[in-house]
Amino acid sequence: MLGWLWERRASSFEVMSDLPRALRERLDEAFETGLPEVVRRTAAEDGAVKFLLRLADGVQVEAVHIPMGRRQTVCVSSQAGCAVDCAFCVTGRIGAGRNLLAGEIAGQYLAVAREAAFGPHDANVVFMGMGEPLLNTTNVMAALDLLEREVSNRRITVSTAGIVPGIEQLAQRKRLPNLAVSLSAPDDETRTRLMPVNRIWPIADLFRALRAWPLEPGRRITFEYVLVDAVNDSEAAAARLAQLVRPLPSKVNLIPLNESPEWLPGLRRPPVDRVDQFARTLAAAGVPVTVRWSKGLGAAAACGQLKGRETPRPPRKERGARSPHH
Ligand code: SAH
Ligand code: SF4
Numbered sequence: 001m002l003g004w005l006w007e008r009r010a011s012s013f014e015v016m017s018d019l020p021r022a023l024r025e026r027l028d029e030a031f032e033t034g035l036p037e038v039v040r041r042t043a044a045e046d047g048a049v050k051f052l053l054r055l056a057d058g059v060q061v062e063a064v065h066i067p068m069g070r071r072q073t074v075c076v077s078s079q080a081g082c083a084v085d086c087a088f089c090v091t092g093r094i095g096a097g098r099n100l101l102a103g104e105i106a107g108q109y110l111a112v113a114r115e116a117a118f119g120p121h122d123a124n125v126v127f128m129g130m131g132e133p134l135l136n137t138t139n140v141m142a143a144l145d146l147l148e149r150e151v152s153n154r155r156i157t158v159s160t161a162g163i164v165p166g167i168e169q170l171a172q173r174k175r176l177p178n179l180a181v182s183l184s185a186p187d188d189e190t191r192t193r194l195m196p197v198n199r200i201w202p203i204a205d206l207f208r209a210l211r212a213w214p215l216e217p218g219r220r221i222t223f224e225y226v227l228v229d230a231v232n233d234s235e236a237a238a239a240r241l242a243q244l245v246r247p248l249p250s251k252v253n254l255i256p257l258n259e260s261p262e263w264l265p266g267l268r269r270p271p272v273d274r275v276d277q278f279a280r281t282l283a284a285a286g287v288p289v290t291v292r293w294s295k296g297l298g299a300a301a302a303c304g305q306l307k308g309r310e311t312p313r314p315p316r317k318e319r320g321a322r323s324p325h326h
Contacts (some may be wrong), residue, residue, distance in 0.1 A: 006149055007185040009114040011035055032056060034103055036111045051112060052308065055080075055104050059097070062131055063108040065116045072116065072123040074153055076108040078140055079131025080308060084161045086182070086195045088226050090263045091130045091306055100131070102142035109147060120150040126157045128180070130306045133158050134166025141173060153177050159224065159265045164201040167209045179213060179223040180253070185232045186240040195234065202256070203244070210248060220288070228257050229268035238278045242285035251288040254279055 001021075004010040013019070013027035039060060043049045048066045055061065064075040081097025082089070109125055125147055127133040135265045140158065147156060159180040160166060167179070181184035185191035191198040201209075210221060223245055227233045245252060257269040269279075275291060282289040 002149075003257075005033060005035070005110065007120055009110070024071055027038050035107050035114075036061070036110060038115060041115070048232065049116070050306075051108075051115065053108060053111060055100070060308045061097075061100065061104075061108070062308050063112050063129055064306075065112045067116070070122065072118050073126060074109050074112045074123050075126050075128050076105055077082065077129035077131050077306065077308070078105060078127055078133040078136050078143075082131050083135065084132045084195070084197050085196075086161065088184075088194060088228055088257055088264060088267055090260055091308075093263045094307060094309075097131065097308070099136040099139055099186045102146055105139065105143035106146035109151075112228070119224055123151060124155045124157070125151050126159065126180075128157070128159045130308055132161055132163060134160040134163035134170065135164045137169045141170065144173070144175075144177060148175065157222070159222075161195060161197050162206045163197070164209045167206075167213065167299055171209075171213050176214065176216070178219065178222065179210075181210065182226070183223045183241070183245075184226045184228075186237055186244050190232050190237070194226075194228065207248075212315060215249055217278045219249065222250055223250055223252045224255055225252055226257055227270050227278060229270040229274075231267075233270045233278055235277070235281060238281035239285065242282050242287045246287060251290065252281075252282055254289060254291045256291070256293060 001016065004016045010016060010033070012033060013024045013031070019027070034056060036055055038051055039054050040052040041049050042052075048064055051063045052067065053061055053063060059080045061077040061080050062079060066073040066075065077100065079097050079099055082091045083096035085092045085095075108129075109123070110228045113123065127140065143154065146274055153175040156177040157180050158170065158177045159182060161182045170176070170179075182195070183191070184194050188202050189197060191203060201312065213221065215221065225232070225241065241252065254275065256275050257267060259267065259269050279289045279291055
């Protein structure tokens with residue numbers, strides 16, 4: 001039966017033609033395949049497609065399909081909201097949501113694979129949708145077991161806001177996924193302002209856990225850095241970031257803020273030349289750096305911009321407006 005759900009992308013028992021018809025009918029009556037149901041798809045100009053998915057209990061989450069030539073990236077959610085509450089994140093504004101089960105996480109990949117009609121070994125998977133994967137580590141690790149049926153661990157990336165015990169737990173796994181860490185500031189003061197979780201696991205503790213992460217030779221840790229105008233985009237911040245990450249085999253992925261006047265009032269994307277300058281400073285200091293411009297996705301479908309709702313609702317309280325100092 002798993003072969004039908006996986007390799008053959010079945011979405012109901014009815015099509016499982018090697019089972020007797022009577023059994024298929026009884027299965028369809030009595031059980032759900034448990035695959036998330038596609039509520040809506042939203043396409044961006046650059047080819048990426050955002051899927052709003054409904055789980056068995058009615059909870060809605062989002063997944064994104066990003067085609068890249070013959071390969072694809074599928075961005076999956078690990079929770080139906082997020083309690084970590086980063087200042088720049090729309091999902092964080094919505095607040096905590098329940099942990100997704102392993103099947104619900106792998107099911108997002110399968111639902112997208114079926115909709116986008118790609119095969120078993122064509123995709124990368126990134127845990128960069130809604131939620132903090134390492135606050136749901138047990139289910140995420142079980143989801144890795146399921147996903148690895150068709151996606152190699154080297155093609156899977158778990159992105160975390162820096163939950164130290166989660167990093168330590170994941171490090172025990174036999175086959176390690178790639179690790180991406182949302183850093184977004186090189187000093188505790190700025191990082192705490194953007195990512196309150198830094199109060200619990202400040203930069204020194206986070207880096208102690210990262211130094212213990214069993215990186216395979218040739219692999220690197222990715223540091224994601226959301227660039228916010230006049231908050232964390234200075235020359236000095238770039239220089240300090242380079243110093244901080246250089247001792248680890250690493251690369252930096254700069255993500256110019258995806259603005260949302262409604263959900264993230266007061267936070268702006270820096271001008272292009274400041275983004276370029278920040279990247280050049282890192283590169284000159286010997287740190288590999290890429291810039292993730294979320295093209296047509298900017299408005300609503302970029303990873304880290306996911307709401308899991310059809311109609312936006314105003315922010316839960318007036319505290320998105322942390323005015324940047326100058
Ligand atoms: N909770 C995990 C994974 C989901 S967020 C984490 O925080 O790493 C995926 C990425 O989107 C993170 O690197 C996050 O910093 C980034 N992100 C969140 N909100 C964003 C925004 N408004 N603009 C650009 N990137 C954002
Ligand atoms: Fe949660 Fe990640 Fe958003 Fe922070 S950036 S609130 S950890 S989903």
